[in-house]
Amino acid sequence: MPSFFQFTQGTESRVRVNNSDSSPLLGRYRAVLPQQRGPRRKTSQLGLLANSGRGSVHVGYGALLVSDSDDDDDEDEENGDIEDGLNAWQRWWQRWIMDLWVNPRQAAVRRVVGKWYMRYGFLVFLPAALTVAWCSLPFPQYSIPEEGDDDDHLHAPEDKTPGHGKARVLVNFWFFVFVYYGLYNVTALFWITKIFNLYSLNWWPSSLGFPLTVSIIAMLSVAGPIPIYYIDKTRFLTIHNTSWISWTFLIMALPVAIAFLILRNNERHLGLRNSLSETQRIFTSSWWTSDTETFARRDRRRAPVTDDLFDPTIAPSGGLARPRGRSARTRWFPASFVRFLWFCVALFIGLMAYVLGEAYAELYLRTLPHDSWETVVYVYGWVVTVHLLDALTGWVLGIREGERVGSYPLSWVFKLYFMLTYQTYVRALYARLRSPKQFVILQILSSARLVVLTPIMMTSLFHRILTILGLTTLSFGTYQKLQTRNVFIRFLAENASMATFLGSILVLHFGPNKDVYPYFAFDKSSDSGDDYDFDMTFWASGVTWACELVASLVVRGLISFFFKVDVGLEGRMDLAVWPELLPTSVAATLHVLQNMLFSIVRLRFKT
Template structure:
């Protein structure tokens, strides 16, 4: 028999990048050289392949072994270095490739430089951009004290800042990062939110321009309105800008009638396998008979194939049957459209979380000082809130195919988002702790919770209990993989948030923006006493010290304790269940290379949220 195709055993890893079709367990490879390269790739990985899906229904192997011959290893000729650097940048950030990302995260130093140091450095560089500053007017034209200058939690305002620099540089970069986060999440979902005819650059630039230009008329008409001085106002405006891609994507799908099950007529062949087109017991074996029947149904308004599809029963008289009969009018919403609705819901909850975080921070800062009990109540009420939102989002995204959104990489990114959101607001709290005792209590509870509860939730009895109450429907191996992923993400969030916190303390306490961020000036603020006149004599009363040295060094010790706790929990999981937390994370990043750029953008955005919530806005 003549051979039309050359076949070789398929590999699920290479299936994501190669253009040749995967036919069951075999791949059609018309190009002999491609077959040679693929075979060499397969042989190099053969000895190191292992399954990490383990119950997820995903059969994929490691991608850390070898790379197809001639793919990326060398560049000849003058200027090859620059070309190699450009190709490496593209393969990591612009169009992530499995092999490039797998190599980058295989070594621990490179992995933590990309995942922890890079986002922290970008956030610190953003807040370190020097603001044009002007002397602060303490009194108005009538000699009255200007309200809002004395805000104990944020620190007393010291300077006025240039509105245009804030709007176009500082806030513009903040908004652009938020829009990039939304875009990267849509990329993982495999959906472009922008109109095809306009393209991504034009659409995102238009939204960014609107988000920046819209406040300008209010600034001039209302003459620097008072609500511009509140951080929450700008964060809510960014929240609106972030919802615009969701609105555009929803409008595109509705315009294309993606919410309808029958968006176009089926072919004659497709109709053979579709029983929902036939009603009654008439003879539809010919095209003319079927058309007559459909015309009759249209005229009687019993069945309209172009109507919105949802299941409903219609009772109509059927003369041919001599009575009344039940006919099915098929009205249903496609699963793909429902999946998109679930995705938008998860994204909306994620955006809502950072608005709630700003509200929590505002309440805490405006009610200072706090004792240890108040601090613990604030921290763990925020912990509970974040975990509830995280759990709800995780349920929406699902743990396996067919469950609502059913996307493992999306769950990875949203888990990172919520974990870092929780950590960043806790870090900002450190700058308002007044004793080492408060640091110790917080860290003992946090580390003990991880070391004790982590292995407990990994156990088979705990998983069985979750199945009994209907919370989790995964197999034990799949559940344990999710737990390992969560532990890696937690330790990553702790290190990234601490790096950003320590870096921002240094550059904002000693740098040019010290007066713009009085929160990190660690001034002694004083509560007003009865009879004092803050309008003319300033605040008087007892002082509360917030010490830079205590905050910085106690935070370093806290970070060391977190790293130690992370090491202990990894050893427990390995010796108890043979679960390699780091190995599973490397497999995830190599399998879904888009996780790397998306994760970095998400972390930069969350870190910016923390810093934006404590900047003092008094415009010149």
């Protein structure tokens, strides 16, 4: 059985250079100019580092790409030799599937992100198009029985009309489970898998391999709800979107649980798991205690072990002496295992953000209509909530080695995840704004916050204030790099969410699934007692998108003018240095965009 996504924890490539306080440590890479390794055959900058990296926060960070051009040349030549023996279909599969999505290669990803239309085509329009295509798959639909029908009580909606509207049709349960919901869960599993790839750890058992393990979980994801549907006492759960979302939450938690059990089985949580050789035992207390186990290699970030750890005479609270090995087992957890626990915490916060967003949106929709002030309070209440969760996750992940997880690429993806989560719920809100005035107020607040506050937050004075208040321990260079990265990620989130929103309301308002998504029906007699017009929503949202593009260009220009930093270049370099970021970002975007639409589908099934 072949095994995909071959990653092993702790094998990430590193650049061996002297550390410098002026150069930030980004994940497992230090942003300084590496040592030259000899004369170059040629220079291949691929449009990423024009003018020797000018426009980057750190030239040394960009120099990573230039210094590795020899390796890239070798990689390109190796790929060329391999592709020479393949037919046209095999070459296409290797270049556009394997090298970009399954086992990303730097040369292949650099080739893609070096062209702006391909970069935004992959990161923005590809997940948007896949999401729109997914929600437009025509449901088999049936008329709702008249009141008093014998079977109507099995499908009766809630007493209070939900925020996404009353059900207008019955849908086929099997189509929903195996096609619509099945694709939704496959995307969720793909996202979790790519997150583990960034963490450099396989979550599936090596004895089963990835294809078999993920197939079993995918089958479980669609088989689990079937008994609930066929049991009369539990069938009512199937009409609640929250029930399906909760089941997906459990499915997404399975890879985390499996990885935890694998580490436990391999005793990765223990410091004593390797046998000592006879020579090694001479230099340890095991020579006279007959203990054949030893500590795994200590991580340099761990505090020194106290002497009493090796004292065989120390007794536990019960008064009986215990072997040294058992004492050490209970006193020492390897840094790699602690790092994994922090990684699980970050995943849990990310998954819970979606559940909280669902509840927040439902609260707003059940209390419609709202005036402009209430709309602003709702939007910015959600903004504060998302940013707090984002800040907590960012602290858990860290970006410096030794800081809990300590992974810059993971912090990159989770920043995108939370930015998209915020944006998608704001987009869904646009379908219930009652006048162009409300669009204008929200856009003025959003654009002003971006254009005015972002450059201010990038100044050394603002960084110094945060340092004095104890809100950051980063150097100014690292802090400025992160702020620039966040602007690039916001640009991706805004465009992907808006492209999906406009595309989805078109296909759902005029397409065959209009009655499955009453939220986008825009009927004159709406359930909330207020009118929401399709034309106003579509064109006002389009104007809002144009304003967001202008605001993004303005803030990029201000950053370039005042700080001599190119936002686009920073984003391209991140994607090129860490090629796994490309498929992981696309998976995260697709998953969050699907969440936006799944939360408003109206489910009543025909028996």
